[in-house]
Amino acid sequence: MTERKGKTELIDVKELLGRDQDFVRAALEALLRAALEVEMTEAIGAEKGERTETRLSYRSGYYGRSLITRVGTLELRVPQDRLGRFSTELFERYQRSEKALVGTLAEMYVQGVSTRKVKAVTEVLCGHSFSASAISAVNKSLDEALRRFAERRLNEPFPYLILDARYEKVREAGIIVPQAVLIAVAVDGEGRRQVLGGRAGQP
Numbered sequence: 001m002t003e004r005k006g007k008t009e010l011i012d013v014k015e016l017l018g019r020d021q022d023f024v025r026a027a028l029e030a031l032l033r034a035a036l037e038v039e040m041t042e043a044i045g046a047e048k049g050e051r052t053e054t055r056l057s058y059r060s061g062y063y064g065r066s067l068i069t070r071v072g073t074l075e076l077r078v079p080q081d082r083l084g085r086f087s088t089e090l091f092e093r094y095q096r097s098e099k100a101l102v103g104t105l106a107e108m109y110v111q112g113v114s115t116r117k118v119k120a121v122t123e124v125l126c127g128h129s130f131s132a133s134a135i136s137a138v139n140k141s142l143d144e145a146l147r148r149f150a151e152r153r154l155n156e157p158f159p160y161l162i163l164d165a166r167y168e169k170v171r172e173a174g175i176i177v178p179q180a181v182l183i184a185v186a187v188d189g190e191g192r193r194q195v196l197g198g199r200a201g202q203p
Contacts (some may be wrong), residue, residue, distance in 0.1 A: 020194050021071040023149045027105045029074050030145035032067070034138040035090060035122050038130055040079040043086050057081040067091060069098060093125050101125075112170075113142050150197050158186035162193075170200070 041047055046055040062077040080086060094101070101121060108117050119135050130138075162185040170179045184196040 022152070023195070024071040024102055024105060025069075025074065026145045026149055027142060028069065028071065028101070029076065030141045031101075031105070031118075031121065031138065032074065032076055032090065032094070032125075034141035035125055036076065036078055036088060038122070038134040038138060039088055039090065039126050040081070040086055041134065042128075042130070044081055057083045057085060065091070067094065069094075071102065089127060090125050093127060097124055108142070113139055113146065115139055118142065154186075154196070156188065158188055160187035161185070161196075162187065168200075 040059065044055060044057045044059070046052045048059065058081060060080045060082040062079055065076045065078045067074040067076060078088065101124075104117065104121055108114065108121075115132075115135050118139050119130065122130055122135065122138055164183050164185065165180045166183065167178045168181050169176050171177075172179075179200055181198055181200050183198045185193050186196050187193050
């Protein structure tokens, strides 16, 4: 009689998130919109409504731009300035690094949206270094996108639900310790899996 060893299949959360079009599309839209705003701020030398002697131009509304990606069409609002000087290379850069960005966004969700990771992604997208306050603004927009993903309404029945946990290194009181991240994965009637949510805690 052959002995069967009980071994739970490790769920690759990053891979599942990378295939979840709703999650990735929402996160990408938030990241790109925030990056465009930050890029405009740094191009004209002033925040919205900020009074400064170093201002080079003024904002002048937006124009719509659709960006077709592997996770669907993103609807973006591109800022304009009065002098027509502002030009972004973000879309061209995005097309060159789309695959890496999708993977990075999934990793950012699993490990927490860190300033360091956001800084690295936005610098690849826009080609220059952003200030700490600019990165903080982008981070907030991603936090909001992730909150909407976590609180989204599930409109289809899932016959199977898998609950699992993986351990990640986290900092608590200045010490790096392992902590369980609880993962809920649903399987639909056609056998496709998608991450419903995750939460740090004890299994």
